[in-house]
Amino acid sequence: MNSTCLWVLLLLCGLTSAEVGENVVETRSCFPDMCDLLREFGSMADKLKVMETRLQDSESRLQNSETGLKMTKTRLKMTETRLQDSETRLKMTETRLQDSETGLKMTETRLKMTETRLQDSESRLEVSEARLKIGETRLSDSEHQILDLKSKERTKVIFSAAIGGSADVGPFNTDTTLVYRTVITNIGNAYNAATGIFTAPVPGVYYFTFFCHAGGHYEVMLFLFKNGEKIVEIHDHSSYWDTADNGGNAVFLQLQQRDQVYVRMRANSHVWGDDYVTTFSGSLVTQM
Structure with a gap:
């Protein structure tokens, strides 16, 4: 509205100037305040236009800023929500x-306990294995x-034999091994x-006996x-005067x-031989 009034005053001023033409000096001298006023109004109108333009720009920028602020607030809320999440x-x-x-x-503690138990079990196992080896040995x-005992029990060695015949054995000129030909037992x-x-079949302790019967007219050895x-x-x-002798x-x-x-008879010695006297016997007592 102010802008319109200003334009109307400027228009009237222009018309007045055109009508008087050559009387400008007079008009100016007659309305000096009006012209100054019109010039001031014109300057103010320009300034006003500039101000309105700047105002419009500012309002536009303000709207943009408010829009951006709203968007920023929205994004801030979203960011705060995300931050809370x-x-x-x-x-x-x-x-x-x-x-x-x-x-x-807790798992590490249980693991340590398990490892300790495992070590204890392994130690006990080693002890048990050692005892088992000792037991197996x-x-x-x-x-x-x-x-060995069964073998010893199975090994039976028993024999008895007599000279045999029915006559003197000897005397001979040299020492002689007696051969007992009548075998009574030979296990x-x-x-x-x-x-x-006699030849020992196994090592051990053996028991031997030998007996003889002889006449008195020869030595017996x-x-x-x-x-x-x-x-x-x-x-x-x-x-x-002693016609028969026995010895053992x-x-x-x-x-x-x-x-x-074995049994050997000394030279110039004798024994009586038959199946019942002059014997040689032996047996295994215990095996070693």
């Missing part, structure tokens, strides 16, 4: 992490002993009736030998396998 999730995650750490600690030794077949020699070593003997002097001896011998035992 993130904080909530973070708290949940931290809680889960704490639970996991607690569970991990003892069992094996016992089994071997049982087998284990360790006695050889062809040579008169018999020796029990082990591998050429004289062990025990029977000795009876000759006698013309016995001994325990520890023999190794293949040791030999």
Whole structure:
């Protein structure tokens, strides 16, 4: 409205100037205040236009700023909402992490306990294995002993033999191994009736006896030998008034396998031979 009035005044001023034409000086001199006023109004109108333009720009910018502010507020709310969600999730995650750490600690504790129990079990197992080995060794030794005992029980060595015949044996010019040809018992077949020699089949302790019957007119001297070593003997002097003599001896011998035992008669000595007197016997007492 102010702008319109200003334009009307400017128009009237222009018309007045045109009508007087040559009387400008007069008009100016007549209305000096009006012209100054009109000039001021014109300047103010220009300023007003500029101000209105700037105002419109400012209002436009203000609207844009308000729109941007609204959008910023909306984005801020969304960001705050997201932040709250993130904080909530973070708290949940931290809680889960704490639970996991607690569970991990419990698991580690259980693991340590399990490892300790495992070590104890392994130690006990080693002790048990050692005891088992000792037991197995003892069992094996016992089994071997049982087998040895059974073997010893199965090994039977018993023999008895007589000179045989029905006449004097001797005297001879040299020492002679007596051969007891009449075999009474020969369990284990360790006695050889062809040579008169007993050969030990297994190591052990053996019991031997030898007896003789003889007339008094010759000396009697018999020796029990082990591998050429004289062990025990029977000795009876000759006698013309004693027509018959009997003698005997016995001994325990520890023999190794293949040791030999036999009876030898001294030179110029004699015994009576038949199936009932003058015998040689032996048996295995215990196996070693």
